[in-house]
Amino acid sequence: MLRAGFAALAYLMIPVMVFTGPVSALAAVEAIDQSPGYKPEEDTDEGGLWMMVEDAERATKRSPLLVKDEALNTYVRTLTCRLAGPHCGSIRVYVLDIPHFNAAMYPNGMMHVWTGLLVRAENEAQLAFVLGHEIGHYLERHSLERFRKAKNTSNFLAFFSLIAAGAGVGIAADLATLIALGALFSYSRDQEREADARGFDSLVQHSLDPRAGAAIWSNLIEEDDAAPRKRRSPFFSTHPSPKERFETLTARADEIASFAGETVLGTQRHREAILPHRLAWLLGELKRAAYDEHLVLAERLLQTEPRSGELLFFKGEIYRKRNEEGDLEAARAIYERAILQPDVPVEAHRSLGLTALKLKNNALARRSFETYLERRPDADDRQMIEFYLQQL
Amino acid sequence: MDTVLRKLACFVCLGFLLAACTTTSTKTAEQANISWSSGLNKRIVLIEPDITLGSLTAGGAFDPRADWTRAAEQLIDQETAILLKEKNIDFAKADNLQNPRSIQVAKLHSAVGRSILLHLYGAGGQLPNKGKALDWSLGPGANTIRTDYNADYGLFLFVQDSYTTAGRAFMMVGAAILGANLQGGTQIAFTSLVDLKTGDIVWFNRLVSTAGDLRTPDPAKKVVRNLYEELPL
Structure with missing residues (x-):
């Protein structure tokens, strides 16, 4: 270390x-x-x-x-x-x-x-x-x-x-x-x-x-x-x-x-190596519940990839889990941007549904949960989501 | 010797600085029915013994020594094999478990063994609902070790032994002059016998000693005898 x-x-x-x-x-x-x-x-x-x-x-x-x-x-x-x-x-x-x-x-x-x-x-x-x-x-x-x-x-x-x-x-x-x-x-x-x-x-x-x-x-x-x-x-x-x-x-x-000559950063090679794991690691960060720090990390990563679905999803998760004044609204807005990106994780729909549920926006909750189940028919929380749908 | 007497004897020897003293305290599970698979030779497997020898520095820190540890490991293996042979039991050693399930069992034992030490032996550590009986188990998952090593029983062993350095001895004498009692090298060991069919810990022994140099054959033999003397096999 x-x-x-x-x-x-x-x-x-x-x-x-x-x-x-x-x-x-x-x-x-x-x-x-x-x-x-x-x-x-x-x-x-x-x-x-x-x-x-x-x-x-x-x-x-x-x-x-x-x-x-x-x-x-x-x-x-x-x-x-x-x-x-x-x-x-x-x-x-x-x-x-x-x-x-x-x-x-x-x-x-x-x-x-x-x-x-x-x-x-x-x-x-x-x-x-x-x-x-x-x-x-x-x-x-x-x-x-x-x-x-x-x-x-x-x-x-x-x-x-x-x-x-x-x-x-x-x-x-x-x-x-x-x-x-x-x-x-x-x-x-x-x-x-x-x-x-x-x-x-x-x-x-x-x-x-x-x-x-x-x-x-x-x-x-x-x-x-x-x-x-x-x-x-x-x-x-x-x-x-x-x-x-x-x-x-x-x-x-x-x-x-002045005399360093040609140097490299190796950004591409690093990205390729970590990208398959990045989302899982970022979600792992959330277990620390250090939301203010996570936000800094999310913002920094988003600077280079502002349209990354997984990064937007990560940012939405931070707000949703922090759940302070106005956070759910913020989370909803970010998820709605996230789901427009081609690389968005399917879970973003579920998170949007859960957020909408709390915001009492039943139409949005329904739409999001249905999309989630459609794209992940074998989801292991299927019964839970179906239960939510019944309650709406 | 009667354990009360033994404790008393140990208490007395605490008063003497470098006086040697050994206590063991065994516990046996009530429903420990020792039974061996028929057709098999009686066989015990020693599972990843955790032995560390080192010196106690003047400051009181434990300084691990690789050569002493290796010597002790060899002597303990040797003496354990001899002791078990007298009881007509074969002895195998699982030094580096490969089966992931067996590894989990060994990890579980390190937690359970520590809990027994704390809750059954530790002053004030008793669990209100657990009582004083040795009724701990690793569960039937232990069976993987049984199959892999063809043994009915598993033996776990932990030994930590420290020896007084010249610096520490000097400190101890100094402290004694001032009327304080500074601890010298101490041997702490515990061992448990596990029925690999059920995972139940059928027997447990703890040893605390200020004597018995594990680096040399005769004292090491004595330590092994003290540890396993009351093994219910």
Whole structure:
């Protein structure tokens, strides 16, 4: 993640992290870059860390959140491989269906890429920046530094860690755990800066648009600004402020602008890879019920595709589910635009019907429900919709 | 030994810093009728044991060690096989389940086992309507493991063992001078025996110990004996 990935160490680390105060001395990790195929000795603390993470990797392979689609995996894997160069063989990518912006690199080479990142990256260059950033954490072995720091600063916690470890049978790699842990762990200010620099360098090295790093940051800042104060993204709990990181990346892109040569964004390739999944991922976002943030995302996506039926449907769903003053009216108007687009999901008719029902517009409700059943005769909620029709 | 006495003994040894002490506490389901399929050799499968050894740092954090863990895994396997052989039971190990249904059963057990630990053993964790009986089950879904491994019973095992580092020992002595009791390395383990036909957990044992080095053969043997001594097979 642009924070640490440590789900594996959940049970050992939660108590440590909760009570850890500020620290002065950071145990430095000697070697800067680990060599390709590196594996630590078993009798070291790093060997122990790897062992725990290997357990987490086994759990990841079995996780119901794992996205197995071959084409999508190939896309993310190929890009990762390009960026990782000689380290390609040491990195294993797992795409997880989690509606938050995140990627995480574990010390043993396991990489988690969350679908919330894929749906927010606008092009290959933006995705490459985040992946490059993560590979940077990996190559500089930042998680080992974090691990050592946590260990050396966890006073009086033997009790807690043992209880937690005792209770934490196996690894619950579920969504809540992953998110909670992501929030608990953050790399240091300097580590994030180093990783950002790595991400930027990988854009330059591969002739990808050097402004992509700043761009994805600014999109995220915009989305996060819409969140109520208490529910800001765990992503933003990392130390260097997003604004500072955005400015640094912009300045670096400016510096090299004159001699950057031809660069690419890879918008088309990215779109092709994610489009078959995009609607499902967007609807998955709604489970977070962070409607103000979803709206920012929907608006941003609609800027490039104002006539996309699925994006309009997504936007309508946000209003319908938020259901504040005037939202149902807004939803109705958006659905009515959506159903005119050729790529509209059939469910838009059902949503329009449900909205019309609440607005007591029976004629519209009837028309919409009938269209829905006509286009999806084997709908599994057919009986429910027929019941509504009878009530009208 | 009488469990009350045992508890008392353990309480006494808490007063001594590095004093060694082991308690086990077994529970057996009331309707645990052990029955083996006829025609089959008696066979038990150890399902993805979760064993982690590490050291306790001066600060009190658990520092996992891969080499110790591997050594302990081997010794526990070896001793368990010997112990079961004495009871005329074959022993298989399912280290990496492939059948998705079996994986679900193993995941379910990690939740159920933890619940038993919390609600049957944990102080104050008792469920008002559940009582003190061991009447937990994973359901007949466990049958997939039975068929895949040709075993009537499954054994789950969790072990977390920590050893005191020099730094921690130093802290403990320091704390003792100040009149405080800082905990040293501790072994926590639990194991459950599951009837793979019904999924019922027929027997459960929890072990807490400050002695018994799992990295060396003799103490490891003792730990395995303590764990499985009262196995109702």
